[in-house]
Each structure stands twice: as C-alpha cells, then as structure tokens.
Amino acid sequence: xxxxxxxxxxxxxxxxxxxxxxFLTISILLGFFVRKKAKSFExxxxxxxDIGPLVTGFxxxxxxxxxxxxxxxxGLGYAYGWSGSWLIGTTSVMGMxxxxxxxYRMRRYVALGARTVPEMLRVRFESRxxxxxxxxxxIILLVVYSVGQYKAMATVWTITTNTRFEGSLLATAIxxxxxxxxxxxxxxxxxxCFQGILLTIVGWTxxxxxxxxxxxxxxxxxxxxxxxxxxxxxxxxxxPLNDYTLxxxxxxxLAFPSVDYVGVxxxxxxxxxxxxxxxxxxxxxxxxxKITKREYWVMLLILIVGGLTPLWIGVVGxxxxxxxxxxxxxxxxxxxxxxxxxxxxxISAGGVxxxxxxxxxxxxxxxxxxxxxxxxxxxxxxxxxxxNAYPKASPKRLLGLTKLMLIPFIAIxxxxxxxxxxxxxxxxxxxxxxxxxGIFFFVVGVxxxxxxxxxxxxxxxxxxxxxxxxxxxxxxxxLVGLYHWGYWxxxxxxxxxxxxxxxSLSTKPLPEEKLExxxxxxxx
Amino acid sequence: xxxxxxxxxxxxxxxxxxxxxxYLLGGWYAYWGHALLAIIFGVLAxxxxxxxx
Numbered sequence: 120x121x122x123x124x125x126x127x128x129x130x131x132x133x134x135x136x137x138x139x140x141x142f143l144t145i146s147i148l149l150g151f152f153v154r155k156k157a158k159s160f161e162x163x164x165x166x167x168x169d170i171g172p173l174v175t176g177f178x179x180x181x182x183x184x185x186x187x188x189x190x191x192x193x194g195l196g197y198a199y200g201w202s203g204s205w206l207i208g209t210t211s212v213m214g215m216x217x218x219x220x221x222x223y224r225m226r227r228y229v230a231l232g233a234r235t236v237p238e239m240l241r242v243r244f245e246s247r248x249x250x251x252x253x254x255x256x257x258i259i260l261l262v263v264y265s266v267g268q269y270k271a272m273a274t275v276w277t278i279t280t281n282t283r284f285e286g287s288l289l290a291t292a293i294x295x296x297x298x299x300x301x302x303x304x305x306x307x308x309x310x311x312c313f314q315g316i317l318l319t320i321v322g323w324t325x326x327x328x329x330x331x332x333x334x335x336x337x338x339x340x341x342x343x344x345x346x347x348x349x350x351x352x353x354x355x356x357x358x359p360l361n362d363y364t365l366x367x368x369x370x371x372x373l374a375f376p377s378v379d380y381v382g383v384x385x386x387x388x389x390x391x392x393x394x395x396x397x398x399x400x401x402x403x404x405x406x407x408x409k410i411t412k413r414e415y416w417v418m419l420l421i422l423i424v425g426g427l428t429p430l431w432i433g434v435v436g437x438x439x440x441x442x443x444x445x446x447x448x449x450x451x452x453x454x455x456x457x458x459x460x461x462x463x464x465x466i467s468a469g470g471v472x473x474x475x476x477x478x479x480x481x482x483x484x485x486x487x488x489x490x491x492x493x494x495x496x497x498x499x500x501x502x503x504x505x506x507n508a509y510p511k512a513s514p515k516r517l518l519g520l521t522k523l524m525l526i527p528f529i530a531i532x533x534x535x536x537x538x539x540x541x542x543x544x545x546x547x548x549x550x551x552x553x554x555x556x557g558i559f560f561f562v563v564g565v566x567x568x569x570x571x572x573x574x575x576x577x578x579x580x581x582x583x584x585x586x587x588x589x590x591x592x593x594x595x596x597x598l599v600g601l602y603h604w605g606y607w608x609x610x611x612x613x614x615x616x617x618x619x620x621x622x623s624l625s626t627k628p629l630p631e632e633k634l635e636x637x638x639x640x641x642x643x
Numbered sequence: 644x645x646x647x648x649x650x651x652x653x654x655x656x657x658x659x660x661x662x663x664x665x666y667l668l669g670g671w672y673a674y675w676g677h678a679l680l681a682i683i684f685g686v687l688a689x690x691x692x693x694x695x696x
Binding site for chain 1: 669675689
C-alpha cells in the first residue's frame with residue numbers, strides 16, 4: 120500500500136524556519152564580508168575582476184538554478200511523466216557550457232565601463248537606445264519569471280508551515296523585502312557561489328534519496344509506464360505517460376511544449392540558447408579574472424555537476440508519481456497541484472533534515488533570485504531608462520528612486536500569482552525563457568563575438584522578440600491562430616536570429632578603430 | 644574537412660540525437676542519455692575554445 124501524503128509536524132516547521140534563518144545569516148555575513156573588502160559600490164557589484172573559476176562556476180550554477188530547476192522540475196516529472204523531461208532540461212549542460220565559452224568575453228566590457236548587461240550593450244553598440252530597450256525587455260520578461268519564483272517559495276511555505284497559499288505568498292513577499300533590506304541581495308559572486316554549492320548538494324541528495332524511496336529506477340519506469348495523464352483539478356484522461364511526447368487534444372493542448380516533436384525540438388533549442396540568453400547568467404562573467412585553459416576544464420566540471428541537478432529534481436517528481444499516482448493533481452491540492460510533489464517527497468523520503476535543507480534551497484533559488492530580479496528591474500528603470508535619458512540626474516535621487524521602485528516590482532508579480540497562479544510553474548516560466556533565449560543569445564552573446572552586429576540589428580531583434588512574446592499561445596497567440604507552442608518558440612528564436620543577422624548585414628557596423636577596442640586580437 | 648569542422652559536426656550530432664534517443668529508446672535510457680550527450684557537447688565546446696581560440 121502506498122504511504123499516505125505526509126502531514127506537517129511542529130518539528131518540520133521548526134526545521135524549515137531554522138534552515139532558512141541559517142541560510143539568510145550565512146548569505147548576509149558573506150555579503151557583509153565582501154562588501155567590507157570592496158572599496159566602492161561598483162567594486163562590490165563586480166569585484167575587482169579577480170574572481171576565479173570555482174566561484175564563477177558555482178555562481179553561474181546558482182543563477183541558472185532558479186525556482187524552476189530546483190523545485191518546478193519535480194512538478195513537471197510528476198504531472199507529465201517522461202514528456203516532462205523536455206522542460207526539466209535534460210540537456211541543461213549544453214546551454215551552460217555554451218554560456219561558459221561565449222560569456223567569458225563579458226569581462227572585457229568591465230574595463231570599458233560596463234557594470235550591467237544593458238550597459239555592456241551600450242558600450243558594444245555605442246547606443247543609449249539599445250541600453251534602454253534591453254532594460255525594458257528585461258523588466259517585462261523578468262516580471263513573468265518572478266511569478267514562478269513566487270509560486271515555488273509559497274508552495275514550500277504552505278506545505279511545511281500549514282499556512283494558506285495566499286498567506287504564504289505574502290510571507291514570500293515579506294521575505295524578499297527582508298532579504299533586500301538586510302543586504303542579502305545576491306549581487307556578489309561569493310554569496311551566489313555558496314548558493315550554487317548548496318543547491319547542487321541538496322538537489323543530488325534529494326534525487327538519489329527519492330529514487331530509492333520509490334523502489335528504484337525499474338519500479339519507477341514500470342509504474343509511470345502504466346499511468347495516464349490527469350489535468351490539474353483531477354480530470355482523468357486515457358493519454359499514457361510512458362512516452363516522451365504527450366499528445367494533448369487541440370487546440371488548448373497544443374500550448375504544451377511536449378505535445379509533439381516540433382515542440383520538443385523547440386524545447387531543445389530553448390535550453391541551448393537560454394543559459395546565455397539569461398542576462399542574470401551572463402552577468403556572472405563581469406567580475407571574472409583571466410582564466411587559464413586548465414581552469415576552463417575546472418569550470419566545465421562544476422557546470423556538469425551543477426547542470427545535472429535539475430535532472431535529479433525531475434527524478435523526485437517521477438518518484439512521487441510512482442508512490443502517490445495522480446493524487447496531487449486533484450482539486451484538494453489546488454493551486455499547487457504537481458508542484459507540491461517535491462515538498463511532500465522530501466518530507467516522506469528524507470524526514471525533517473532533508474525537508475529543511477530543501478526548503479532552504481528553494482529559498483536560495485527562488486527568494487534570492489526573486490530579490491535579485493527585483494533589484495535588476497528597479498535598476499533597469501533608474502539606470503537604463505531614467506539616467507539614460509537624463510544623464511545629469513543626481514545619484515542620490517536615483518538611489519532613492521531605485522529603492523522606491525522595489526515596491527512595485529515586488530507587488531506586480533505578487534498580485535499576478537495571487538490572482539492567477541500558474542498550475543505548473545515551469546511550463547509558465549518557459550514562455551519567458553524562450554523570449555530571453557531568442558532575444559539575448561544573439562543581441563548579447565553573438566554580438567560579443569561578431570564584429571558585423573549593429574545597433575539596428577539589436578533593436579530590431581528586441582522589438583521582434585517582445586512582439587512575439589505577446590503572441591504566446593496562452594496570451595494573444597490565439598488571436599492570430601498561433602496555438603502551437605513549438606511553432607511559436609521556433610518562430611521567436613529563429614525569427615530573432617534571422618532578423619538580427621539580416622538587419623545587421625544591411626546596416627553599418629561601428630568603425631574598425633572602435634571595434635578594435637572591443638575585439639582585441641588576443642583574448643584578455 | 645578540418646579537425647575543427649569534425650568536432651563541430653559531432654556537436655551538431657549531439658543535438659540531433661537528443662530527440663532521436665527519446666523516440667527510439669525512451670525511459671531512463673533517454674533521460675540519462677540526454678545528459679550524456681549534453682556532457683559530450685560541453686567537453687567538445689570547451690576543447691574547441693581552449694585548443695583553437
């Protein structure tokens with residue numbers, strides 16, 4: 120007989136709160152220590168360009184593993200079986216290594232005055248308009264991404280502390296505020312490095328524990344092979360979970376990425392481009408020192424170990440499905456549904472210690488990421504839009520405005536999650552990921568390596584990418600007959616590529632003497 | 644075809660093999676097979692970067 124879905128005990132509540140408090144304390148102490156050593160705010164942001172491969176590698180792992188990877192992946196495995204694998208990101212290592220070999224060149228722009236990704240674009244294209252547009256695009260896409268982070272942390276809080284989901288959302292917002300006020304914002308590579316190590320250890324441990332808890336790999340494969348898909352809310356279907364595609368009925372079903380091999384192909388390319396396309400990922404190279412060939416291999420090893428963590432979280436979802444069948448998809452578990460699988464599995468398989476560590480990891484992945492994104496969005500407004508338009512604006516006023524802007528950027532995704540929480544958070548976040556992959560892989564990643572890129576190519580790509588984002592099958596795509604996620608994603612990513620290259624080739628790049636500064640002959 | 648083109652071709656093959664393994668193998672073999680293909684892709688990417696650039 121299957122073990123019952125566990126109840127929360129006072130020990131669990133105490134363990135979770137203690138683990139989160141410990142994580143917060145370590146992050147704050149690390150942040151304080153690094154800030155004390157830094158001579159200026161800018162030095163605190165990007166260091167002294169002396170950060171080595173270990174710290175950069177784990178910091179990159181931390182920024183890549185958001186609430187989606189460390190938490191939502193279990194929901195995907197639980198709800199969709201093998202077909203959830205495409206959004207779990209079984210090929211994450213591909214994208215992360217591309218980010219490593221492409222993103223390293225970011226450090227060159229620090230010497231030229233850039234401290235953020237939009238500023239790097241201003242330097243690359245000598246264009247304030249590109250900086251402003253990139254800042255605007257980041258705000259729009261990060262708001263969507265933040266909704267998923269809210270759901271991840273609120274779900275953990277709801278289950279482990281027996282709080283109502285709405286109350287947990289408020290608690291998450293308060294935690295984000297506290298995190299920002301006490302200075303735990305993960306701008307520093309050292310804090311991110313600590314988080315990357317924590318997420319990797321806990322992800323692997325939970326995945327391996329869950330694998331054995333559910334009876335081993337053969338039992339999981341056999342059980343999933345016999346089950347069928349259940350919609351969030353509990354409506355059963357006859358669609359089996361034993362395949363890598365899930366042919367949900369059209370037209371609504373076409374919005375699911377793994378509905379067929381077109382969607383699957385798009386998901387593979389999304390993972391290939393998105394690690395480089397995420398501005399918060401590629402920014403990790405801003406403080407990196409010169410890396411030797413041997414150190415490149417060290418970083419690759421870190422990315423492989425860290426990049427397999429999402430797969431282990433997916434395993435947790437498969438294990439939970441094996442043990443509890445589709446129980447968590449029923450209305451009783453609304454609005455968390457399959458996303459609650461990881462928490463219940465951690466309680467059942469690992470007891471209080473593993474649940475507490477897992478909660479701290481989700482805190483690290485979602486609340487810290489959320490805090491980081493809120494900060495990025497606020498500085499996008501002040502640094503990339505206002506300061507860009509009015510360069511003489513006083514720094515004191517800009518700083519005050521940045522602090523003020525934190526409130527709307529905490530409140531907007533909070534309200535969104537409050538009024539319409541996505542049933543499966545990773546599926547929702549994939550929409551934003553496609554857009555970030557399609558726009559920024561080319562505009563940022565390729566532009567650092569291709570002299571022919573022009574500001575008009577970048578501007579056209581950003582506008583095209585944002586327009587296509589609105590045409591997501593679950594947004595306005597239906598109005599133009601775009602129901603299929605795969606076609607939409609391919610159209611966004613490869614359409615962005617086409618526009619980027621065509622417009623760049625038909626417009627004039629920067630003069631050669633200016634490009635020489637950006638493309639020196641030897642890798643610095 | 645130069646050595647670097649061969650390596651790039653293997654990297655492209657790694658991408659193509661991802662859906663192919665899912666279709667032909669399925670289950671755990673495809674799941675961890677994807678990870679293995681991704682690791683081969685990563686090793687080749689870093690090899691090209693460190694050896695040729």
